[in-house]
Amino acid sequence: MAVKLKDELKAAGRRLTRPRQAVLEVLEQCQYPLTASELYQQLQEHHVSIDLVTVYRTLTVLKELGLITQLELHQEGQFRYEIREGREHHHHIRCQGCGKIADLLLCPLKKLTAFIEKETRFIVEHHSLEFSGWCPKCQ
Amino acid sequence: MAVKLKDELKAAGRRLTRPRQAVLEVLEQCQYPLTASELYQQLQEHHVSIDLVTVYRTLTVLKELGLITQLELHQEGQFRYEIREGREHHHHIRCQGCGKIADLLLCPLKKLTAFIEKETRFIVEHHSLEFSGWCPKCQ
DNA sequence: TTCCTTGCAAATACTTTGCAGACTG
DNA sequence: CAGTCTGCAAAGTATTTGCAAGGAA
Numbered sequence: 001m002a003v004k005l006k007d008e009l010k011a012a013g014r015r016l017t018r019p020r021q022a023v024l025e026v027l028e029q030c031q032y033p034l035t036a037s038e039l040y041q042q043l044q045e046h047h048v049s050i051d052l053v054t055v056y057r058t059l060t061v062l063k064e065l066g067l068i069t070q071l072e073l074h075q076e077g078q079f080r081y082e083i084r085e086g087r088e089h090h091h092h093i094r095c096q097g098c099g100k101i102a103d104l105l106l107c108p109l110k111k112l113t114a115f116i117e118k119e120t121r122f123i124v125e126h127h128s129l130e131f132s133g134w135c136p137k138c139q
Numbered sequence: 140m141a142v143k144l145k146d147e148l149k150a151a152g153r154r155l156t157r158p159r160q161a162v163l164e165v166l167e168q169c170q171y172p173l174t175a176s177e178l179y180q181q182l183q184e185h186h187v188s189i190d191l192v193t194v195y196r197t198l199t200v201l202k203e204l205g206l207i208t209q210l211e212l213h214q215e216g217q218f219r220y221e222i223r224e225g226r227e228h229h230h231h232i233r234c235q236g237c238g239k240i241a242d243l244l245l246c247p248l249k250k251l252t253a254f255i256e257k258e259t260r261f262i263v264e265h266h267s268l269e270f271s272g273w274c275p276k277c278q
Numbered sequence: 279t280t281c282c283t284t285g286c287a288a289a290t291a292c293t294t295t296g297c298a299g300a301c302t303g
Numbered sequence: 304c305a306g307t308c309t310g311c312a313a314a315g316t317a318t319t320t321g322c323a324a325g326g327a328a
Contacts, residue, residue: 077293115245122272124272126272128267129266189309
């Protein structure tokens with residue numbers, strides 16, 4: 001991965017730095033999308049010295065490179081980021097009790113898009129679909 | 140509507156005030172969901188003297204009473220509010236160019252919910268679904 | 279050596295809270 | 304009159320920007 005990252009950065013005239021690697025490593029190991037501050041906390045636990053501002057800037061760069069995806073979960077009021085590599089387009093469900101976030105493997109919206117384009121005359125480029133409810137433990 | 144509003148407020152031990160009526164009136168007249176500051180601007184244009192803080196507090200009350208719905212559109216990073224009365228459950232599509240927001244009349248997700256509950260073992264309580272793209276003028 | 283990156287401080291955007299005075303019922 | 308509501312100021316949270324020093328190529 002580090003090699004691929006390096007190439008991507010190089011192609012964009014960017015540099016491979018420890019903070020960028022570290023951010024990507026944490027995201028790779030995490031099973032669910034992280035907020036900037038959660039990421040920052042995990043980096044501190046891993047004894048990686050990095051400023052919150054750098055976390056934000058790194059996330060912006062990685063997003064521009066297409067290595068990570070930015071998303072918002074229902075009513076959370078902040079962004080989350082997850083690794084893109086090797087992952088299909090998918091959506092999430094979040095527990096209102098404990099905050100657990102799980103992936104949804106199916107996306108039923110591809111077929112729907114054509115219909116919506118006809119109905120609204122918009123050209124659809126993105127969609128977001130998130131569910132919330134209660135996970136097995138919190139029910 | 141003012142009568143219904145009054146009853147709702149009374150039942151909750153709240154009072155009917157000019158700001159609350161004004162906020163609701165603007166939301167009623169608007170064809171798309173507004174942010175707190177958009178609402179504030181419209182109130183100023185209508186020469187209604189009200190503080191932004193009061194707008195926020197009023198929106199909270201109206202939301203608690205179930206008179207308005209709070210929603211977030213994709214990547215906007217702020218909340219929007221729309222009148223609930225007489226409106227079916229629905230979703231939105233937003234233009235990446237001009238910001239125009241249109242309603243989607245259909246919601247294909249009711250059927251999907253049972254499937255997701257089986258897949259994830261969550262109990263689904265809410266879902267959010269928003270599209271973005273380019274409106275006819277911005278294409 | 280170039281110029282991209284970082285840390286620190288500060289600014290910005292959105293939203294919430296504290297408090298004393300104003301107003302509704 | 305009691306208790307809610309409002310405006311103003313300030314605080315809180317998430318995110319962005321400015322700038323000089325640090326570091327990758």
